[in-house]
Amino acid sequence: MEDQLATQALRESEELHRVTLLNMSDAVFITDDHGIFTFICPNADLIFGYGPDEIRTMERISHLLGRELVDRELLATSGEIRNIEHEITTKHGAHRALLVHIKKVSIKRGTTLYTCRDVSERKDAERTLRRNEERLTLALEAASMGTWDWDIPTGRMTWSPQTHRLLGDANGSHAPSFASFLGRVDAADRERVSRTMAQAMEGAASYETEFRVHGYDDSERWVLGKGKALKNGKPLRMIGVFVDLTARHHIERELQELSGRLIHAHEEERIRLSRELHDDLAQRVALHAAELTLLRGRLKDASPDVHEQIAALSKQTAGIGAALHRLSHELHPARLSALGLDASIRSLCRNVTEAHKLAIDVAISGNSTAVDSDAALCIYRITQEALQNVVKHSGASRATVTLSIQDSNIRLTVGDDGAGFNQDAVKGKDTLGLVSMRERARLVRGQIEVTSSPGHGTRVDVRVPLSMPEASHLTNSPEDKSV
Ligand SMILES: Nc1ncnc2c1ncn2[C@@H]1O[C@H](COP(=O)(O)OP(=O)(O)OP(=O)(O)O)[C@@H](O)[C@H]1O
Numbered sequence: 001m002e003d004q005l006a007t008q009a010l011r012e013s014e015e016l017h018r019v020t021l022l023n024m025s026d027a028v029f030i031t032d033d034h035g036i037f038t039f040i041c042p043n044a045d046l047i048f049g050y051g052p053d054e055i056r057t058m059e060r061i062s063h064l065l066g067r068e069l070v071d072r073e074l075l076a077t078s079g080e081i082r083n084i085e086h087e088i089t090t091k092h093g094a095h096r097a098l099l100v101h102i103k104k105v106s107i108k109r110g111t112t113l114y115t116c117r118d119v120s121e122r123k124d125a126e127r128t129l130r131r132n133e134e135r136l137t138l139a140l141e142a143a144s145m146g147t148w149d150w151d152i153p154t155g156r157m158t159w160s161p162q163t164h165r166l167l168g169d170a171n172g173s174h175a176p177s178f179a180s181f182l183g184r185v186d187a188a189d190r191e192r193v194s195r196t197m198a199q200a201m202e203g204a205a206s207y208e209t210e211f212r213v214h215g216y217d218d219s220e221r222w223v224l225g226k227g228k229a230l231k232n233g234k235p236l237r238m239i240g241v242f243v244d245l246t247a248r249h250h251i252e253r254e255l256q257e258l259s260g261r262l263i264h265a266h267e268e269e270r271i272r273l274s275r276e277l278h279d280d281l282a283q284r285v286a287l288h289a290a291e292l293t294l295l296r297g298r299l300k301d302a303s304p305d306v307h308e309q310i311a312a313l314s315k316q317t318a319g320i321g322a323a324l325h326r327l328s329h330e331l332h333p334a335r336l337s338a339l340g341l342d343a344s345i346r347s348l349c350r351n352v353t354e355a356h357k358l359a360i361d362v363a364i365s366g367n368s369t370a371v372d373s374d375a376a377l378c379i380y381r382i383t384q385e386a387l388q389n390v391v392k393h394s395g396a397s398r399a400t401v402t403l404s405i406q407d408s409n410i411r412l413t414v415g416d417d418g419a420g421f422n423q424d425a426v427k428g429k430d431t432l433g434l435v436s437m438r439e440r441a442r443l444v445r446g447q448i449e450v451t452s453s454p455g456h457g458t459r460v461d462v463r464v465p466l467s468m469p470e471a472s473h474l475t476n477s478p479e480d481k482s483v
């Protein structure tokens with residue numbers, strides 16, 4: 001009875017093994033010490049394409065696998081050899097990547113157990129992943145982008161080769177770390193970069209910021225840093241890219257210098273024209289007026305209509321003289337330094353009101369003597385252009401000019417409640433007014449904002465620092481300083 005039970009248990013166990021082997025995707029073989037098969041699993045054809053009978057006729061496992069895989073000495077000492085990567089060709093000519101484990105056993109008259117797993121799909125996926133990574137690296141490098149990855153709990157950071165290069169470490173000899181990255185950031189930008197990244201980390205958010213780096217090789221670069229923080233309760237990881245903006249910055253700087261020079265040349269040309277008008281034409285007109293007065297004195301006996309004609313000519317001449325004078329002052333606001341910004345703006349507004357019948361509410365507060373000459377010229381020219389625009393485009397009969405000189409800033413607002421305009425629609429327009437207002441503000445480190453929409457009027461807001469840390473190019477010749 002006990003024998004029967006034991007035989008039954010054995011049969012069941014064998015059946016279980018058979019079913020398990022059949023349902024496994026791995027192929028299992030047992031061989032003797034010479035590699036001759038003593039067991040071939042029934043499902044070997046799944047991987048090899050050959051059925052058990054065909055495999056048996058091959059006699060040795062080296063014939064099936066294409067070569068001897070086992071290092072007998074190693075197997076004898078360690079009892080097991082795992083993860084041998086091996087490629088085979090199936091009965092149907094397909095290539096398969098296998099992972100083979102070999103183990104010393106003593107079953108079915110055999111001594112060596114081979115388990116072969118098909119890892120072709122995984123290998124293909126790995127290959128595709130690697131190819132994609134290579135493409136991504138190529139694209140990032142083409143865009144001058146480096147990547148980095150920061151594991152917060154361990155503090156470990158990795159930099160892509162391009163990141164090493166951006167930080168002036170072409171050989172990759174410096175160990176990546178957040179501290180070594182921050183050490184390369186320009187001292188003036190360091191605190192801001194560190195704070196921006198810390199805030200992103202706190203909020204598990206993205207960030208974007210520009211800064212300068214001083215590379216290990218003493219190079220100086222402009223970099224855009226973009227990154228994203230990942231959190232799982234605690235800060236976990238931060239990943240990001242660095243984009244090399246150096247070339248763009250050089251071009252931008254050159255363009256800015258060029259527009260600064262153009263505005264400077266423009267100012268000089270206005271000064272020259274203003275002098276021509278004032279010193280030559282206006283003087284000649286004044287002489288003309290004086291001669292007309294003399295002539296009138298000499299023609300005492302002439303008829304009244306001759307006198308009337310001469311009086312009319314004198315009046316016209318005086319009018320031309322006044323217009324020339326005004327124009328000359330508009331071109332070169334000589335009173336700006338003599339009278340100060342306050343009086344010059346009031347005079348400008350008065351002239352516009354007289355010439356164009358535009359009522360202007362002027363409100364000026366603060367001490368304009370503290371205003372630096374570049375800042376004053378900038379505010380004066382912007383007011384001039386903004387008022388010209390009100391006259392030319394708004395159709396408004398009233399405008400406001402508000403100037404407030406504060407401790408460190410000058411604030412100017414020129415507003416009208418006229419036609420307004422769509423700012424997107426004028427972007428491509430070939431006009432200079434708005435562009436030069438912006439450029440003038442930028443040259444004195446100021447900010448300008450134009451708010452307008454059709455039917456709702458226009459407002460130009462400007463904020464300019466009271467004085468510049470270093471001299472600008474607008475009024476830098478001794479003569480120009482008198483503007
Ligand atoms: N106050 C305003 N009211 C209505 N439209 C305006 C006003 N200011 C500007 N615009 C619109 O914006 C456009 C651009 O202004 P901008 O000063 O650059 O050029 P412009 O005055 O036409 O020519 P330019 O100033 O070069 O002589 C104008 O053509 C006009 O359509």
Ligand SMILES: [Mg+2]
Nearest residue numbers: 388389433434
């Ligand atoms: Mg204009």
